[in-house]
Amino acid sequence: MAGAQRFERKQAVSDHKRALILDAARKVFEQEGLDGASLRAIAAEAGYTPAALYFHFDSKEAIYAEVLRVSIARLQEEVERAVAKTRSPAEKLRAAAMAFFDFYTENPRDLDLGFYLFRGGMKPHGLGKERDKQLNAALASALQSISDAAEELGAKREDARMLTVDTFAHAAGLLLLAHTHRIRMFGASARDLMEQYVEDRIARMRGR
Amino acid sequence: MAGAQRFERKQAVSDHKRALILDAARKVFEQEGLDGASLRAIAAEAGYTPAALYFHFDSKEAIYAEVLRVSIARLQEEVERAVAKTRSPAEKLRAAAMAFFDFYTENPRDLDLGFYLFRGGMKPHGLGKERDKQLNAALASALQSISDAAEELGAKREDARMLTVDTFAHAAGLLLLAHTHRIRMFGASARDLMEQYVEDRIARMRGR
DNA sequence: TCATATTTTTTAACAATGTTAAATTCGAGT
DNA sequence: ACTCGAATTTAACATTGTTAAAAAATATGA
Numbered sequence: 001m002a003g004a005q006r007f008e009r010k011q012a013v014s015d016h017k018r019a020l021i022l023d024a025a026r027k028v029f030e031q032e033g034l035d036g037a038s039l040r041a042i043a044a045e046a047g048y049t050p051a052a053l054y055f056h057f058d059s060k061e062a063i064y065a066e067v068l069r070v071s072i073a074r075l076q077e078e079v080e081r082a083v084a085k086t087r088s089p090a091e092k093l094r095a096a097a098m099a100f101f102d103f104y105t106e107n108p109r110d111l112d113l114g115f116y117l118f119r120g121g122m123k124p125h126g127l128g129k130e131r132d133k134q135l136n137a138a139l140a141s142a143l144q145s146i147s148d149a150a151e152e153l154g155a156k157r158e159d160a161r162m163l164t165v166d167t168f169a170h171a172a173g174l175l176l177l178a179h180t181h182r183i184r185m186f187g188a189s190a191r192d193l194m195e196q197y198v199e200d201r202i203a204r205m206r207g208r
Numbered sequence: 209m210a211g212a213q214r215f216e217r218k219q220a221v222s223d224h225k226r227a228l229i230l231d232a233a234r235k236v237f238e239q240e241g242l243d244g245a246s247l248r249a250i251a252a253e254a255g256y257t258p259a260a261l262y263f264h265f266d267s268k269e270a271i272y273a274e275v276l277r278v279s280i281a282r283l284q285e286e287v288e289r290a291v292a293k294t295r296s297p298a299e300k301l302r303a304a305a306m307a308f309f310d311f312y313t314e315n316p317r318d319l320d321l322g323f324y325l326f327r328g329g330m331k332p333h334g335l336g337k338e339r340d341k342q343l344n345a346a347l348a349s350a351l352q353s354i355s356d357a358a359e360e361l362g363a364k365r366e367d368a369r370m371l372t373v374d375t376f377a378h379a380a381g382l383l384l385l386a387h388t389h390r391i392r393m394f395g396a397s398a399r400d401l402m403e404q405y406v407e408d409r410i411a412r413m414r415g416r
Numbered sequence: 417t418c419a420t421a422t423t424t425t426t427t428a429a430c431a432a433t434g435t436t437a438a439a440t441t442c443g444a445g446t
Numbered sequence: 447a448c449t450c451g452a453a454t455t456t457a458a459c460a461t462t463g464t465t466a467a468a469a470a471a472t473a474t475g476a
Contacts, residue, residue: 017453039434051436052454060434118388119323136390158396165391166382166401173381174374180326182344183373188366193374200408225424247463259465260425268463 018056021046022070025063034112039063061117065131068117069138071110075103076142083145089152090202096145097198101171101191111179143168153205163201170197226264229254230278233271242320247271269325273339276325277346279318283311284350291353297360298410304353305406309379309399319387351376361413371409378405 024046029037039060043050057063082099086092104111117127117135143164150160171194177183178190232254237245247268251258265271290307294300312319325335325343351372358368379402385391386398 014452038432040432049455050434051456054435055453115327118390119384120388162396162401165385166405169381169385169398169401170378171381172384173377173379176327176380176384177373177377180328182326188370190377193370193377197374200412204408222423246461248461257426258463259427262464263424 025067068113072138078103089149093149097167101194104175233275276321280346286311297357301357305375309402312383
């Protein structure tokens with residue numbers, strides 16, 4: 001067998017094992033939540049001894065980061081699917097923002113993970129600049145539809161970017177409140193507030 | 209000495225010790241951050257052995273909660289001071305919202321603590337319903353000025369309450385982003401976005 | 417003042433966490 | 447069969463929050 005093929009096979013096997021561990025992580029995470037997703041629990045679920053994971057990953061955070069990476073990819077898919085159905089920039093903006101919001105409402109574990117990692121994570125082995133940058137970029141990519149829609153509505157590129165950040169912040173804040181059961185009033189939901197926010201922004205862009 | 213006096217003295221001494229521990233907690237927290245504020249570090253700073261703290265507090269979270277309680281009280285003071293200088297409902301709304309935002313910008317450790325505890329905190333000994341409720345109420349009280357101002361601007365009580373939640377969410381989201389260095393674009397700051405949000409809300413209320 | 421309760425603090429341990437180094441097993445290539 | 451390297455385990459470490467039991471300190475009553 002040629003050297004290149006050997007290498008590819010070995011690489012494939014290694015990737016498969018990584019994937020197995022990540023699947024185990026997702027499963028534990030889904031069932032036990034962030035706090036139950038200890039390295040040891042993940043290892044047990046994957047049929048490994050705790051230390052074995054360190055051959056495939058740098059740290060527990062590295063595993064988390066990888067799970068978050070595909071979570072964000074899933075988010076992006078969902079946003080793009082929602083946007084694809086729209087016929088106007090305004091609809092597009094609305095759809096993208098609400099798809100983002102709904103994704104995290106329907107997948108609270110992804111929200112936990114996102115908040116956890118984006119807050120800085122664990123101590124000595126904390127994410128690391130590269131990973132942080134990468135995840136940030138992935139998230140920005142998932143939110144690109146919002147920026148695009150804003151530009152199509154006539155906003156300058158910089159203003160569109162700011163609107164995106166602002167929208168993200170508003171959604172994040174509402175999700176945090178709702179997720180920790182700090183919104184419950186007069187039948188209004190966090191989603192209602194989010195919708196209202198988006199409509200206001202659209203109306204405001206049109207008014208100019 | 210009468211029984212009542214004896215009891216009061218003893219109570220005062222006990223309170224003083226509690227205060228000492230809380231001061232130590234604040235100090236460690238200020239200097240080492242949330243992650244450095246382990247029970248042992250707090251105990252050491254207070255000149256105690258770790259286990260001794262359990263005589264005065266239920267858990268590490270109970271200490272955190274107490275620190276957060278006075279933090280929120282300080283926030284409320286600051287908001288009310290800012291509000292006191294205003295002469296109109298619109299100014300009042302603006303001042304309250306921005307004072308809230310600025311407080312957490314200027315005291316990032318308080319923000320850490322707030323986010324930490326309001327996210328659910330640690331595992332088995334997690335805050336507990338009563339404490340959570342109490343802190344929630346304290347926060348609501350600190351934000352009361354916003355609700356009041358909104359009502360003075362003509363909003364119905366329920367709408368004023370919703371505006372308050374919405375404002376809190378927006379601020380929380382922006383603070384989270386800024387605090388984790390996820391806002392840096394075109395010279396616009398998180399504070400600019402917050403100001404813009406508040407102005408929009410005021411304008412919108414006037415327009416009706 | 418002495419003995420006795422009571423309150424406060426320490427000592428010593430537990431279980432669980434993430435992580436690491438050294439030893440071991442496993443698997444393919446020669 | 448042997449060897450070399452990759453993959454995994456074993457066993458430990460340090461750190462965390464927490465608890466039970468012993469000890470010290472303090473107050474109380476005679």
